[in-house]
Amino acid sequence: MRTFLSAKLGNLAAWAQSSSLWYYTITGGCCADEMLSVQGCRYDLERFGCLPQAHPEQADLLIVSTAVTEQMAKVILDVYDRMPSPKYVMAVGACSNSGGAFNERVSYVKSRPLEQVIPVDVFIPGCPPRPEAIMNGLILLQNKIQERGANENAP
Amino acid sequence: MIYTREKLHASVSSLSWGPSDPSLPGIFRLEADAEGDLIRRARIETGFLHKGLEKSLEKRSWFTSMIAVDRVDPEAPLFAELAFCIAIEEICNIQVPRRAQVIRLILCELGRVGSHLHFLARAAIATGFDTASQYILRDRELVLDLFELMTGRRFSPNFFKFGGVGADITEGFIERIHETTRLLEIRLREYHALMIENQAFIDRLAWQGVLSAETAQSKGLTGPSARASGLRFDVRKDEAYSGYEHFDFRVPLGTGARGTTGDGFDRIVVRLEEIRESLLILSHAVDSVPAGDFLALTTPPDFTVPAGEAYSRVESPRGLLSCHVVSDGGAHPVRVQWRTPSSSNIEVVPEVLKGITIQDFPVILASFDLSIAEIDR
Amino acid sequence: MRTLLKKLESDFGQAVTIKKFGRSDQFVVEIEAEKLVEIATWLRMQEAFRMDFLENLSLFESKGKTVFSYFLRSGSQGLQLVLRTSLATPNGGARLEIPSILGVWSHAESFESEAEKMFGVHFSGENRASSVRKNFGLGDEYPLRKSFEWGDRVEL
Numbered sequence: 001m002r003t004f005l006s007a008k009l010g011n012l013a014a015w016a017q018s019s020s021l022w023y024y025t026i027t028g029g030c031c032a033d034e035m036l037s038v039q040g041c042r043y044d045l046e047r048f049g050c051l052p053q054a055h056p057e058q059a060d061l062l063i064v065s066t067a068v069t070e071q072m073a074k075v076i077l078d079v080y081d082r083m084p085s086p087k088y089v090m091a092v093g094a095c096s097n098s099g100g101a102f103n104e105r106v107s108y109v110k111s112r113p114l115e116q117v118i119p120v121d122v123f124i125p126g127c128p129p130r131p132e133a134i135m136n137g138l139i140l141l142q143n144k145i146q147e148r149g150a151n152e153n154a155p
Numbered sequence: 156m157i158y159t160r161e162k163l164h165a166s167v168s169s170l171s172w173g174p175s176d177p178s179l180p181g182i183f184r185l186e187a188d189a190e191g192d193l194i195r196r197a198r199i200e201t202g203f204l205h206k207g208l209e210k211s212l213e214k215r216s217w218f219t220s221m222i223a224v225d226r227v228d229p230e231a232p233l234f235a236e237l238a239f240c241i242a243i244e245e246i247c248n249i250q251v252p253r254r255a256q257v258i259r260l261i262l263c264e265l266g267r268v269g270s271h272l273h274f275l276a277r278a279a280i281a282t283g284f285d286t287a288s289q290y291i292l293r294d295r296e297l298v299l300d301l302f303e304l305m306t307g308r309r310f311s312p313n314f315f316k317f318g319g320v321g322a323d324i325t326e327g328f329i330e331r332i333h334e335t336t337r338l339l340e341i342r343l344r345e346y347h348a349l350m351i352e353n354q355a356f357i358d359r360l361a362w363q364g365v366l367s368a369e370t371a372q373s374k375g376l377t378g379p380s381a382r383a384s385g386l387r388f389d390v391r392k393d394e395a396y397s398g399y400e401h402f403d404f405r406v407p408l409g410t411g412a413r414g415t416t417g418d419g420f421d422r423i424v425v426r427l428e429e430i431r432e433s434l435l436i437l438s439h440a441v442d443s444v445p446a447g448d449f450l451a452l453t454t455p456p457d458f459t460v461p462a463g464e465a466y467s468r469v470e471s472p473r474g475l476l477s478c479h480v481v482s483d484g485g486a487h488p489v490r491v492q493w494r495t496p497s498s499s500n501i502e503v504v505p506e507v508l509k510g511i512t513i514q515d516f517p518v519i520l521a522s523f524d525l526s527i528a529e530i531d532r
Numbered sequence: 533m534r535t536l537l538k539k540l541e542s543d544f545g546q547a548v549t550i551k552k553f554g555r556s557d558q559f560v561v562e563i564e565a566e567k568l569v570e571i572a573t574w575l576r577m578q579e580a581f582r583m584d585f586l587e588n589l590s591l592f593e594s595k596g597k598t599v600f601s602y603f604l605r606s607g608s609q610g611l612q613l614v615l616r617t618s619l620a621t622p623n624g625g626a627r628l629e630i631p632s633i634l635g636v637w638s639h640a641e642s643f644e645s646e647a648e649k650m651f652g653v654h655f656s657g658e659n660r661a662s663s664v665r666k667n668f669g670l671g672d673e674y675p676l677r678k679s680f681e682w683g684d685r686v687e688l
Contacts (some may be wrong), residue, residue, distance in 0.1 A: 026175050028182065028204050029528025030229035033310055036276065040292030054177045055395070066182070071203050071669040075174050075182070101222060107207035108675050108682045128310055129386055202667040210675050245555055298547065370608075373641030377583065387606065394644035464554045466588075466603065466614075479590040490592035492602075498642050530601075531668075 018142040020049040024059035027067030043131035065092040067111040178517040181527025197508040206529040234471035236315040238478040241467035254274040254447040255319035256398040269298040270472035281521035319450035361414030364519035378474025383409035384417035390470040541607035560614040634658035
């Protein structure tokens with residue numbers, strides 16, 4: 001009985017969390033345009049319950065779309081550490097997925113995949129990805145949270 | 156001693172915002188010495204978005220260089236592409252057909268409208284006017300739809316080629332431009348009522364962040380922020396390129412209608428008027444596209460530029476954008492140097508922020524339309 | 533412009549060499565680095581020139597020399613000119629020394645601070661007063677020098 005209740009409560013918590021992912025963005029410049037479009041009224045991200053936050057301390061989701069160079073890695077890690085758990089990370093754009101247009105073959109700043117800095121939950125490729133792709137990624141994240149249950153993601 | 160305000164001089168506290176902070180228009184650090192809530196001295200540290208773009212252009216072949224060029228100014232990529240193409244065409248002595256020049260002009264003016272709308276949306280968000288920002292983003296989507304119709308992409312179009320453009324005018328593009336310009340002209344009147352006639356909006360910007368013409372000139376400011384202070388310099392008029400000499404348009408200057416010349420409000424009004432002028436140019440240009448080729452030559456993958464150098468200037472939405480290309484006849488460029496407007500425009504910001512309250516500095520920063528990616532490259 | 537440049541030649545003689553800039557109609561005035569501040573001030577102050585706007589300072593390395601190109605323009609007279617000087621590129625981590633033109637154009641700050649970090653140039657003679665600092669995270673290396681390489685060089 002107890003495991004049944006806790007499983008049901010876990011599902012409820014997972015559903016509640018996935019439906020109200022408040023996010024904090026770290027954008028470099030290229031993907032910032034698409035992030036602004038996706039917050040606009042045509043590709044409204046808020047209908048999924050996502051509200052942009054001004055401080056990492058009040059966010060559940062970190063959206064990173066900048067090139068992960070050594071300097072930016074410090075910034076991203078600092079923001080990630082300030083977020084309370086359970087927290088999720090979405091890597092938007094080719095730069096944070098795999099290095100992108102400024103990877104170590106082409107540029108001395110050696111943009112690395114975001115995975116090497118913080119654990120990532122969803123990858124959204126594109127340069128920049130279309131707003132529909134970002135929304136698709138968000139839905140994938142919501143499904144992932146609901147399948148795994150909210151407690152699994154708390155480190 | 157009785158503690159009175161005069162005896163106690165308010166201490167100067169050090170505050171710091173960034174690098175990642177929503178009140179800043181990008182990723183950089185702003186440090187301020189504040190007395191109470193007035194900023195007495197401001198310092199800026201940039202360089203977080205440094206991507207080594209200029210060196211990466213020396214590694215790429217000429218054929219693939221557009222990928223990096225697109226990312227010089229991500230919010231208005233076509234201007235960097237145009238500056239690069241004009242410089243290469245000068246070294247190689249390629250004549251761009253008239254039709255291609257007019258197509259480039261149309262897309263650049265469309266890019267200017269899109270970039271200024273983006274600026275207005277960010278300025279509205281900074282002032283807390285979220286309603287206006289949603290309206291503006293709705294209209295910016297119309298511009299992005301037109302880009303997608305013509306080039307296939309919303310951003311980073313990689314559309315201008317050496318000697319012309321990548322494709323001819325798509326069917327239905329000209330009709331859609333007419334529709335969109337008519338709609339945007341109506342919307343501009345709405346924005347005028349929503350923002351320019353709105354006393355709350357005026358109060359946040361008028362008389363704030365005043366930049367005199369002398370300071371603007373001594374710091375080398377260009378673009379709409381300089382024109383709002385009274386400096387009349389527009390590359391499209393002074394050294395017309397790509398067919399601008401055939402079109403009649405006005406270059407708006409700041410008038411200090413609600414406050415004084417060169418305040419934050421003037422910088423917003425000047426850009427709104429520039430959108431109007433760009434819409435006029437667009438509607439004339441699409442009706443007078445000459446017949447002919449859209450591309451003078453097809454660039455092969457092993458394209459090389461003969462030895463030489465060139466320097467091109469374009470008027471980007473933020474100011475004077477110029478490109479210095481040096482080639483020694485090899486497979487890679489020797490040097491591609493970019494003079495981006497925001498790198499010079501940001502030098503004036505610490506000066507302007509003196510005497511601004513902490514509550515107001517995001518608004519004043521947003522009124523300068525800085526692109527941090529452009530500064531750091 | 534040719535007639536105006538004759539005045540420059542007559543005042544400075546052998547110190548200036550005037551050529552065409554690439555294929556364009558612009559002129560480039562090549563000088564020695566020691567005369568930089570003197571000629572820049574002359575160009576700024578002369579009635580006929582009044583070059584009050586330093587548009588760009590661009591550096592490039594070619595054949596063992598680092599070439600400095602100062603792109604000047606005059607608002608009142610509608611003129612453009614390129615002022616050019618070259619220095620031998622030093623080996624290793626040594627820095628290039630050239631006089632600063634901050635005293636002539638105060639908006640040279642952003643260009644000089646970037647050249648300092650990217651090419652390792654020391655602009656001597658003027659105090660930096662800018663409140664905008666650039667921190668590219670480069671340490672002691674000067675990335676835009678031709679001698680700078682990293683990892684595997686891949687041809688694209």
